Amino acid sequence: MSKNKNKNKNRDRVGQVGTNGNSSGATPSAPKVESKTPSSQELLAVNEVSESAIAEAADVDIDAVSTMTITPEMTNLPALLRKAQEALELCRKREKRANEFKEELDKERVKLSDQEKSQRERSRELDRQEKELKEERTALDAQQREILDQEEALKKRELNAEAGFITERRESLRLLEEEARLVRQEIGDCRKVVAEERLALERDLAHRMEEHEELLRRNEAEMKSRFESEYEELKKNEQKLHLQLVDIERAKRKLEFERQDIEEQRKNLEQRTEQRAAAREEALNFEIKALNARLSSASADRDRLDAILREREESDRRFGNKSPEQVLAELNESVKCCQKLEKQLAARPNLAAVERLALLEREREAWEGEQYRLTQEKLELERKLGLCEIAVTEVETLRDQKKALETSRNLLQAALEELRADVEDRIRRSDGVSPFPALMQMDEDKALRSSVNLQEDAIDLSEFTTDLQHRIASDPDASNPLYYSLRDLRCFLGGLAMSRLHLLQGISGTGKTSLPIAFSRAVGAGFKLIEVQAGWRDRQDLVGHFNAFERRFYESEFLQGLYEAQSPCYDGRPYIVVLDEMNLSHPEQYFADLLSALEQEPHLQKLDLMTAPVEPAPKLMTNGRTLLIPRNVWFVGTANHDETTKDFADKTYDRGHVMELPRNREEFAPQRPHHRNPVAFESLKGAFDQAREKNGKHGTHAYKFLDEKFAEFLGRKFRVGWGNRLERQMMDFVPVVVAAGGSVGEATDHILATKLLRKIRNRHDTRMEHLVELQTLVQESWKELDKKGKPTHSLAIIADELRRLGSGDDE
Numbered sequence: 065m066s067k068n069k070n071k072n073k074n075r076d077r078v079g080q081v082g083t084n085g086n087s088s089g090a091t092p093s094a095p096k097v098e099s100k101t102p103s104s105q106e107l108l109a110v111n112e113v114s115e116s117a118i119a120e121a122a123d124v125d126i127d128a129v130s131t132m133t134i135t136p137e138m139t140n141l142p143a144l145l146r147k148a149q150e151a152l153e154l155c156r157k158r159e160k161r162a163n164e165f166k167e168e169l170d171k172e173r174v175k176l177s178d179q180e181k182s183q184r185e186r187s188r189e190l191d192r193q194e195k196e197l198k199e200e201r202t203a204l205d206a207q208q209r210e211i212l213d214q215e216e217a218l219k220k221r222e223l224n225a226e227a228g229f230i231t232e233r234r235e236s237l238r239l240l241e242e243e244a245r246l247v248r249q250e251i252g253d254c255r256k257v258v259a260e261e262r263l264a265l266e267r268d269l270a271h272r273m274e275e276h277e278e279l280l281r282r283n284e285a286e287m288k289s290r291f292e293s294e295y296e297e298l299k300k301n302e303q304k305l306h307l308q309l310v311d312i313e314r315a316k317r318k319l320e321f322e323r324q325d326i327e328e329q330r331k332n333l334e335q336r337t338e339q340r341a342a343a344r345e346e347a348l349n350f351e352i353k354a355l356n357a358r359l360s361s362a363s364a365d366r367d368r369l370d371a372i373l374r375e376r377e378e379s380d381r382r383f384g385n386k387s388p389e390q391v392l393a394e395l396n397e398s399v400k401c402c403q404k405l406e407k408q409l410a411a412r413p414n415l416a417a418v419e420r421l422a423l424l425e426r427e428r429e430a431w432e433g434e435q436y437r438l439t440q441e442k443l444e445l446e447r448k449l450g451l452c453e454i455a456v457t458e459v460e461t462l463r464d465q466k467k468a469l470e471t472s473r474n475l476l477q478a479a480l481e482e483l484r485a486d487v488e489d490r491i492r493r494s495d496g497v498s499p500f501p502a503l504m505q506m507d508e509d510k511a512l513r514s515s516v517n518l519q520e521d522a523i524d525l526s527e528f529t530t531d532l533q534h535r536i537a538s539d540p541d542a543s544n545p546l547y548y549s550l551r552d553l554r555c556f557l558g559g560l561a562m563s564r565l566h567l568l569q570g571i572s573g574t575g576k577t578s579l580p581i582a583f584s585r586a587v588g589a590g591f592k593l594i595e596v597q598a599g600w601r602d603r604q605d606l607v608g609h610f611n612a613f614e615r616r617f618y619e620s621e622f623l624q625g626l627y628e629a630q631s632p633c634y635d636g637r638p639y640i641v642v643l644d645e646m647n648l649s650h651p652e653q654y655f656a657d658l659l660s661a662l663e664q665e666p667h668l669q670k671l672d673l674m675t676a677p678v679e680p681a682p683k684l685m686t687n688g689r690t691l692l693i694p695r696n697v698w699f700v701g702t703a704n705h706d707e708t709t710k711d712f713a714d715k716t717y718d719r720g721h722v723m724e725l726p727r728n729r730e731e732f733a734p735q736r737p738h739h740r741n742p743v744a745f746e747s748l749k750g751a752f753d754q755a756r757e758k759n760g761k762h763g764t765h766a767y768k769f770l771d772e773k774f775a776e777f778l779g780r781k782f783r784v785g786w787g788n789r790l791e792r793q794m795m796d797f798v799p800v801v802v803a804a805g806g807s808v809g810e811a812t813d814h815i816l817a818t819k820l821l822r823k824i825r826n827r828h829d830t831r832m833e834h835l836v837e838l839q840t841l842v843q844e845s846w847k848e849l850d851k852k853g854k855p856t857h858s859l860a861i862i863a864d865e866l867r868r869l870g871s872g873d874d875e
Contacts, residue, residue, distance in 0.1 A: 321612030559721030588742025592625030646701030809850025
């Protein structure tokens with residue numbers, strides 16, 4: 065404010081001096097003064113030059129102004145105007161460079177704002193600063209206008225000086241010196257402000273460059289990660305496509321050979337009919353029959369090749385009329401593209417290259433704009449050309465389609481010839497080779513062909529059970545010692561006598577899978593562990609299947625186990641097939657044939673593997689197509705019950721022996737057993753038969769007890785009943801448990817819990833009062849069967865159901 069006041073005072077003084085000069089009348093050169101008065105255009109030019117010079121002044125210019133000395137030449141307005149115009153031109157060039165720099169900054173700002181939201185905030189901050197700079201520039205413009213006023217006053221004083229006003233000239237020179245001092249002071253202040261703003265702008269620019277480099281590094285990392293993910297996705301898609309192609313090819317081959325089998329069966333049937341009808345005329349019609357056979361074969365080949373051609377056309381249609389080679393070529397091209405991108409990513413440019421890339425990017429943007437304009441012009445010209453030449457294009461399109469169809473036909477013809485050659489080669493190589501390579505290899509295995517010495521002495525089941533417990537606990541082949549109670553082992557032996565199908569249930573880690581394997585090792589029996597899969601649906605998943613295209617039967621581990629069980633090495637010993645996680649799929653589907661066969665007489669228990677005999681066939685197969693189920697084989701399935709498993713059907717529970725192993729088992733110090741030969745199957749079976757003869761009355765008594773005490777009550781209250789199968793099973797189970805050292809109550813408790821009370825679990829129509837009555841009935845009537853023992857398993861099931869229904873009675 066003090067500076068402005070001084071300026072106003074100086075203007076007032078200049079005005080007073082001019083007025084006094086005019087009033088004195090001593091103005092002889094008044095016309096000359098008017099001739100030298102600057103025009104309005106000159107004043108506007110001076111104003112423009114001053115504004116631009118102050119706004120665009122550099123440090124060097126400001127220093128020059130601050131240090132210059134006022135000379136008489138400086139009061140010459142035309143010279144000052146010329147110099148001011150030169151300064152204006154210089155300022156315009158600088159302003160142009162500044163504008164170019166500003167445009168580059170704007171482009172960078174726009175680019176950064178698109179990549180990061182935070183950059184928008186910084187851009188707004190810069191706009192605010194720019195607005196403040198404009199305001200400051202407006203203030204400088206006001207100062208510049210004041211300087212123009214001062215220059216105008218100087219012009220007046222110059223005129224007065226020319227008129228002879230020496231005193232006024234001196235006064236005006238003093239005032240000019242004072243104003244020059246004030247201007248130098250203001251210029252110094254402006255220089256400081258400009259320096260501070262330039263330093264701030266340089267800092268902000270450096271900060272933006274750092275952020276830009278950091279953004280480039282992040283983009284590079286994201287691009288690398290995206291390329292890697294896309295490459296992995298491409299590999300997964302390639303694997304999926306390969307698997308789909310394999311599945312399609314396998315299904316196509318399976319369908320084709322099924323059709324061939326049917327066709328061959330039909331031809332064989334027709335051939336046999338013709339042979340029987342024309343037996344007497346065979347000699348006369350031999351040549352005719354040969355010609356007919358050749359004609360039938362040619363027709364079959366034609367039909368087969370037509371079917372193959374139709375399937376291949378359908379396959380080509382599904383793949384967009386692309387051959388497998390083209391699909392594979394596209395996949396290979398994708399892999400090469402990914403590898404190329406990886407190499408490009410590994411060869412990312414350095415900082416200098418990034419700067420060069422930024423420059424090229426700006427040039428590319430300009431080129432793209434020009435390219436877009438040219439593209440639009442090109443499209444317009446092409447549209448006009450297309451309207452004129454549409455007929456020619458249609459003809460060329462039809463010609464291209466014709467060529468494509470001819471190429472596809474040639475490829476299909478070549479593939480058909482290749483397929484025919486492949487089929488003929490496979491048929492030629494399969495002649496004289498057995499479709500059961502694994503079973504044939506077992507026939508040649510010396511270890512399986514040789515017999516072993518067996519322990520054929522009579523077995524005392526009580527001593528056998530105790531010895532079995534210690535042998536299992538001290539098994540050197542087991543990773544951890546296994547401790548099973550005598551009650552569990554007695555129940556397992558009773559189940560072996562009762563049924564050839566065992567279902568071992570319980571939570572994970574209770575030794576369900578280990579029990580049958582440990583039993584096999586302890587008695588020297590054979591075993592085969594089969595891991596059931598969740599996708600099994602029929603017997604082919606369990607037993608295996610025949611591939612007519614390769615003339616080979618894919619023998620599963622299960623089939624090899626059945627064949628191994630009747631080899632000379634194992635036919636005299638027990639053999640256990642363990643189906644681990646049996647209820648991952650429905651056993652009633654994939655195990656249906658075995659469930660049905662086990663209900664038949666022993667000589668009818670068999671599996672039909674082929675529809676017709678094969679040559680050469682494995683030695684132990686009957687009629688070249690049937691495999692008997694050996695008498696020495698037991699099937700033991702383990703089961704967990706959770707959201708990933710299936711429930712067994714009641715018929716499966718009824719046919720099998722069910723055991724639920726406890727969570728905790730008591731440990732003991734096992735005795736070191738003596739060496740013993742493998743136990744003979746006949747010895748074990750003889751021990752079971754002897755137990756039935758000796759303790760058969762206990763089985764009859766136990767069944768009579770269940771029938772009299774629980775049949776009517778369970779049928780009336782819970783709709784639970786049973787048939788003759790339960791009686792047969794109890795006549796086999798109870799005597800063996802008693803002979804092994806158990807009691808009738810122990811055996812009956814297991815049958816009641818697993819065969820009858822199992823059916824009342826988790827039912828929605830169960831009433832609590834009926835459970836209480838059943839609990840009381842079991843507790844009161846059990847003393848008639850076993851005065852010492854208690855039905856712990858049966859009472860536990862009833863207690864669990866009472867808790868489920870909300871009762872706190874656990875007794």
